[in-house]
Amino acid sequence: MDVELEEVKALVKVFTPDVIISDQRFGFRHRKVKSIIISHQLHLNLPKYAFFGQWLNRKMLRKFDEVWVPDSELDLSGELSQSKIAHKRIGILSRFRQAVEAQEPKYKYLVIVSGPMPYAKDFLLEMSERLSNCEGKHALIAGLDAFDYEATKDNVEVYYQPNQEWMERLFGESEIIISRSGYSTLMDLIRLKRNAILIPTKGQNEQEYLAKHNAKRKQFTFVTEEEFKNYPL
Known part of the structure; x- marks a missing residue:
């Protein structure tokens, strides 16, 4: 994570971005630039006694200015995105733009x-x-x-x-x-x-x-x- 933080510092010096968006990378952020993380893992699927894992995950998420969840009213992520951490759903993210029409099966x-x-x-x-x-x-x-x-x-x-x-x-x-x-x-x-x-x-x-x-x-x-x-x- 320290390596990522140093890399981001170097990138910020070169590009001076207004916003940083991280795809589930806790180290991809900067304290002086608005940093957003995209994640559906706000509540990890861990055994009930794994308190430290849940605590650490929440701690790292809170280091970002915003948390975006790639989900919609379809609720694909279920309890994984149920959390008291402030977040917003931004819809499904896919490499595909639309449904593919079924053809004669090959x-x-x-x-x-x-x-x-x-x-x-x-x-x-x-x-x-x-x-x-x-x-x-x-x-x-x-x-x-x-x-x-x-x-x-x-x-x-x-x-x-x-x-x-x-x-x-x-x-x-x-x-x-x-x-x-x-x-x-x-x-x-x-x-x-x-x-x-x-x-x-x-x-x-x-x-x-x-x-x-x-x-x-x-x-x-x-x-x-x-x-x-x-x-x-």
Whole structure:
């Protein structure tokens, strides 16, 4: 965090900004420039006895002049953004501008592989192998860091970090989306108005909460990793 603070000081000297907006980076602020943080994590999904974690999170948020929550009346974040800390909701933030019109399906399943290694790699290879035994054509989207792992099969196409145009095309040509339940992914799915099977990364409490909380929406189905092993595709 100290490194970030020093970098911001140097940037402020060069650019003299009127406002600084931080995307969930506690160190990206300056005491002499209005500093705003964007975060949905005002109340961390921690065990009830983790008082220090909650206290530290609130302390760091209060160092900013304003707190903006990327959410709307849809309440994607649920209790994660419920806090006495002053904040305002600024609506859903997504790389996509509007819903993608569904086309004649080219793929039955489109899998979005996200998250840190080695979990992303394991998910990529597992889904590639499993879909290779499913009837029809399927597609996977993964980051460039998974490029070295061969996942392409006869009926499974893999796209490594496709651009926005390709992403929209893949979403429009796919019948069912399978993805993790990270907050950014959920906002994209909401914006695109696409149905999805949500499989939270095991051990990621926030993803598990978000998947359960948003499973009340007809467009989402919540399945744990253990349940997914026997989930019919």
